[in-house]
Amino acid sequence: MPERRTPSRLGGQDRNGDDTPPDVRFIRVPSIAERKLGREYVAPMRLDPRVLDQMQETIRGLETKYAEALKSQVSMLQILVEPACKGDTEARGRLYSLAHDMRGLAGTFGHPMVGRFADSLCGYLENCESEGWKDGTVIVFHVDAIRDAIENPKTDAAVTMETLDALERLIEASRRDRRKRG
Template structure:
């Protein structure tokens, strides 16, 4: 291995620009409006999509309870991570916030045998309640109280754990 590596910097051909043509200045504002309308039309499906994703989270937790292994723990994390990323798009930002708290908890665990079951269940229950009660307002007092309590409990739980690395 030579002491000094030769680093190469080069500009590949801009094939994308050649393909799409046009300019950013001429960007079709109608296309942007059309996209916004298409998303608006999808909104009728959002609650059903969220129902599916919440059911998936519940199933992932049931599977984890039965298996208690790394693979089912990863599935549980992915299900909560999907909710964290998508629930706001699906108009349930407080579900996203609870899922974010659950992700923080799961992501900080060193191993699947350290999963605090009661705290995970509390998150899943909170997500179900917020969705069932159709709470979409981020200033809803019930949801805020719930999520702040969960976030506090996660902070405390993590403070008592050994860092995973």
């Protein structure tokens, strides 16, 4: 990171007897966008509202395409659950990868609850041990919740939030059971 220093470390006086300030460092911290997009990224000082409108229009245009891709991904999740729970490491990796993609993209393209359910599933899988995969209950219920959110997008928000809360309680109960078994 670029750094700029004053000439004196402790301050004092220069050749003319004037006081100099103590050593000061200016450190530029990269923005989140810069970290994700690379050092060449230059943040706009002000974004033209027409550009924002164009971005929103592009996203709306992609929503339809993404909805079709999302349905395909959900179908694949349903296919992968059984082999993943039976120990197929490739199926486990693909299942996690699909859920991770959904977690990141679904909300952007108009499916926020799919993203929330996928986030919960990813959190579970990231901390899941072999026993959690073998039982499969938590995973199956998450996949079912994702499928239901796709098939019934107009479900009352209170119902979907209660489903998410129930999934989190199921995860916690599963963890407690595993701890008890040692």
